[in-house]
Amino acid sequence: MTASSSLSVPQLTDDLSTPPLTLGQLGWLRFRRHKMALFGGVTLILLLIFSIGGAFKYAEKYANFNDTAQRLKPPSVEHPFGTDSIGRDILARTIYGGQISLFIGFMAVLIETILGILVGAVAGYYGGAVDAILMRITEALLNIPTIFLLLVMAKFFGGKIPEIHIGARAFSGSVVVIVVIIGATSWMYLARIVRAEFLSWKEREFVLAARATGTSNLEIIFLHILPNTIAPIIVSSTLSVANAILAESYISFLGMGVQEPTATWGNMLDKSAKYLDTAPWLWFFPGMLILLTTLSINFVGDGLRDALDPRSRAI
């Protein structure tokens, strides 16, 4: 026994008494090492600053103001992204369109996540007939091509909901319709993931132990099992944000989504279809923003998948 090793003993106990990393800390350590995910995260934050911060520079009135004398002007100092076919400033419209597109993306996923968790958790936990019925409904919905479902529902519900006001902004009712439609048509995959997780977690002994101390089924589902399944849910939901933004673009591009004058990146593309070669700035900026957003979200989702995987113990 040397003097140095006996000196290191107090230090060793000190090391042991520092608490081990929580799942969150461990996840962040791993996430940081994922370069593409970091790039995605930073880009996403910049996009949020762009569409929220930009609103302080340009008023919504300006984004919807049309000056027919300024039609189809290429990018210039006065209009950095150019103007569209009726002379509106494209930069201002991408800012406000970004708010709507991101809002739709996140809200639709919120609805999707709630529905997916509810259906998946109940089916997986209770099993038997409940499971059979819920899963047959899920599969039936999965078999309807989403794009048709989206279009039919958008056409059916579109224009039936009045404008709503959140803060200083007025949202066209069609935004709410799109959010609900996308949320309601995309929860099925998540429900299947959650169900599979519940099927395996409910057999664990701690669930039996929780029941043996008189815990009710609802508490077991939401307080005991759900926290164990949070990692795959976060990953799946993150990736769904990108899909929701894309879905909004499809519908708006086909003219059934959010209605003018409210701008979204999707309906800006719609109006630019006639000018593909003559005025490329019409589609370039909203198109690039959609691409950048979905790409960043997918990178972040991949990073989260690696970071939150409980089986991977590497830091």
Next chain:
Amino acid sequence: MTTTLLQVSDLRTRFHTPEGTVHAVNGISFHINEGETVAVVGESGCGKSVSMMSLLKLIPSPPGDIYAGTAVYRNHDLLKNSEQEMEDIRGKEISMIFQDPMTSLNPVLTIGRQITEALREHLGLSPESAEQRAIELLEQVGIPDPARRLFDYPHQFSGGMRQRVMIAMALSCAPSLLIADEPTTALDVTIQAQIVELVARLREVLHMAIIWITHDLGVVAGMADRVIVMYAGYIVEEANVEDLYDAPSHPYTLALLAALPRVDRRRDQRLKSIPGTPPNLLVEPRGCPFAPRCEFVIEKCRQENPALIQLGKNHATACWVDVKTGAPR
């Protein structure tokens, strides 16, 4: 005067599986008095856990099905209770601890969160007083520095410590009956002794009755008042612990005792094992279920399953043969 805490009569549980119906528990009857410790012993798969889990209605249904019997706890039949009523009883009146402490705690919730849950639910304590009580409980089961460990996660505890936490959780509401389902099986021998000692000490403090499920007759000897021996879903012998060791009267009990390692046995003597395997519970056996493995077997054993025969006060056996003489009763 001892009062009966729980009287189980003709409890029958079966499982409907794709291969057929498994008869796991075939009409067992027993009682347990207040403050008494009863050990339930038998090989794996002989219905010990299933019968005790049936009492708390913790059998998953389907495929499980408790199809007959009563379990009268303080003048009230547990088996007639709704799920809601059972939730009020579980953890408060009757608690259960399980075999594997490594998997019985939720990995993503702190120890404190898991202990306080039952306290808040059953006793209606405020978060602060539940936390205070949880610290006392952890101290009682011998967790050092409990106030700090409350915020630790299960993976930060060793196996023995986790079993102590499980015991603290099970005893948090001072139940009248603790069902311990092989709580020491997954632990090494020194920790086993500590856990047994801990439960024995807490039994005195809380005046609770204990049903101790085990396949280790050595553990039983030290702490049980009575022993119930189960085989293939039947009770084959029931006796005070002294009577069971002095005068085992079922061939299965004899075989179990012979299979027990003893310090006073010569080292070159091999441990005796019981030939064969427990019967397939998919087919209802004709005659005594132990007959194919029994060294005392007579023709009657293969025809008719013996009921429990009273041999004396608190001693009953289900065998056609007197194992002392080898002659039919």
